[in-house]
Amino acid sequence: MPDPATARRVIFSTYVSPQESLVTEEGVTKYAIEGGAGRAYGGKGTAATDDTQWGEAWTSMNGPQQFWENMDSNWEDEGVGWTGTQTISTATSLNVDAGSASAPVLFLYIRNLGTDSDQSLKVSLDGTNYKICIPPKGSLSLRGDGTTLQMQHVKVNKVTSNTTIEFIIAK
């Protein structure tokens, strides 16, 4: 009998390197930290999330012990990421459980697995307007304020060509 988690959390961080370039006499591009910025930037935090999530589809990854029995009352739902990734070809909600639609998003992580330059991903936090863009190979992490950002509001769509993502969306 598995022992359920008694708590969950996500440690998250960002790192930013502003750079400027010069081209040598031989045509080789060299980069250095941009002079005005002067250094790299970043931050780190911890988001405490519910120990019991809204369903196994709160993450696109599959655990080795993940069986349909573990889906609890959501076993009949269609998991969007049964292969561990989700192909994005149209507007797609990351929440597949109607019962959790109004639950606040306490942590959201989306990684764009696309590698081609036309495989950018756009993200909506209100279900309608797409105002965040994740370049190929890039990712997004954020914490909701516990009220205004709800599960039903998080949608993603391709910018030009289809792409694939992996994600965590936790209440």
Added chain:
Amino acid sequence: MADRIIYKNHCTPQEKLAFAGGDRWYLDSDCGRKLTGNCESKSTSIGTPVINTFSSTINLTSVKFVHVRNTDTSGSDYLLLNIGSMGALIKLSPGESFSSDVGSTASDSTTVTITASGTPDYEYIKGA
């Protein structure tokens, strides 16, 4: 001379198990691993970093990339970000940061509004 911004977002999901001898945190078994993305921003122009103490609403316009950090090291004051007037708010507690391209396409820009609870210290970089 040209500018570029390289940025990463990283996360480590964890779950706590209650052993008889005490609680322990492990990598979350639903996820199975850490996640990291590493990419170059669409922004090619880096604004001068702004470091200050919050006193009133900050409106950034024509933003393609934004990095905002709550530079407080303790306390409960936090920042709230509203990207492109979507209304949903992103919360930054002390030490936390948000770094991302914004705007709906690979060339688009948008607005970023920063508000706060309390008067946290902050820093931000705007890319255009």
